[in-house]
Amino acid sequence: MTVIRAIVTDIEGTTSSISFVKDVLFPYAYKRLPAFIETHGDTPEVQHWLHEAAKEEGIVEAPRQDVIELLLRWIREDRKSTALKALQGMIWQEGYEGGDYQAHVYPEVSAALHAWRADGLHLYVYSSGSVPAQKLFFRYSDAGDLTPMFSGYFDTETGPKRERRSYELIAEAIGEQPAHILFLSDIVEELDAAREAGLRTGWLLREPLDVPDAPRHPAYRTFDDIVL
Ligand SMILES: CSCCC(=O)C(=O)COP(=O)(O)O
Numbered sequence: 216m217t218v219i220r221a222i223v224t225d226i227e228g229t230t231s232s233i234s235f236v237k238d239v240l241f242p243y244a245y246k247r248l249p250a251f252i253e254t255h256g257d258t259p260e261v262q263h264w265l266h267e268a269a270k271e272e273g274i275v276e277a278p279r280q281d282v283i284e285l286l287l288r289w290i291r292e293d294r295k296s297t298a299l300k301a302l303q304g305m306i307w308q309e310g311y312e313g314g315d316y317q318a319h320v321y322p323e324v325s326a327a328l329h330a331w332r333a334d335g336l337h338l339y340v341y342s343s344g345s346v347p348a349q350k351l352f353f354r355y356s357d358a359g360d361l362t363p364m365f366s367g368y369f370d371t372e373t374g375p376k377r378e379r380r381s382y383e384l385i386a387e388a389i390g391e392q393p394a395h396i397l398f399l400s401d402i403v404e405e406l407d408a409a410r411e412a413g414l415r416t417g418w419l420l421r422e423p424l425d426v427p428d429a430p431r432h433p434a435y436r437t438f439d440d441i442v443l
C-alpha cells in the first residue's frame with residue numbers, strides 16, 4: 216500500500232456535524248446578511264462578492280435588494296456558491312469573535328489530527344466554506360484552536376468539490392503525488408472525483424448513517440477507525 220504523506224479533509228459531515236453548519240451557522244448568516252450588506256456593501260471586498268453573485272445568476276445590473284434576496288434564497292437552498300460562502304464567512308467572524316458559538320468538531324478529531332501531525336503527515340482542509348471561514352471554524356472550535364494542525368486550506372476558488380480537476384490542482388499545490396494523499400469526506404461524489412484524480416479516499420459515515428454492505432470507498436465511522 217502506498218505511504219500516505221498528506222491528508223485533506225472536508226469539514227461538514229466529516230470533522231464536524233452537519234447540524235452545526237445547518238442549524239447554527241446558516242441561520243446566523245441568514246438573519247444578519249441584510250444588515251451586513253447595508254453596513255459593508257460599499258467596501259471593495261463586499262462589492263466584489265455581490266458582483267460575483269449577481270454574475271453567477273445573470274443579473275449584473277440588478278438593484279442591491281435583489282442581490283440580497285438572491286443570497287438569502289441561496290442560503291435556504293444550501294447553494295455552494297463561492298460568492299455566498301465568502302460573504303457568509305465575513306458574517307460568521309462576528310459570531311465567533313463575540314462568543315455567540317464555537318465550531319463543532321467530533322470528539323476524536325483533535326487527538327487524531329495531533330497524532331497524524333506527530334507522525335509527520337501534512338494536513339489540509341478542502342471545504343465549500345471560504346478559506347477565511349475555514350480558518351475561523353478551526354480557530355474557534357469547541358476543541359480549542361486547531362489551526363496549528365493545518366498546513367493549508369482550499370475552497371471552491373480552487374474548483375468544485377465534485378470535479379476531478381480540483382483534486383489534481385490540490386495535489387499540485389501540496390506538492391505530493393496524488394497516491395500519497397488521503398481525502399476524507401462524507402459525500403461520495405466528492406470521493407469519486409478525488410479517486411479519479413488518483414487520491415486515496417476515506418468515506419466518513421457518521422452516526423446514524425448505515426455503512427453499505429459494499430461501500431464504494433473505504434468507510435469509517437470516526438477518525439479513530441482510519442488506519443494509514
Ligand atoms: C467552513 S465554513 C462552514 C461550512 C460551509 O459553509 C459548508 O458549505 C460546508 O461544506 P463542506 O464542503 O465542508 O461539506
Ligand SMILES: [Mg+2]
Nearest residue numbers: 225227228401
Ligand atoms: Mg461534507
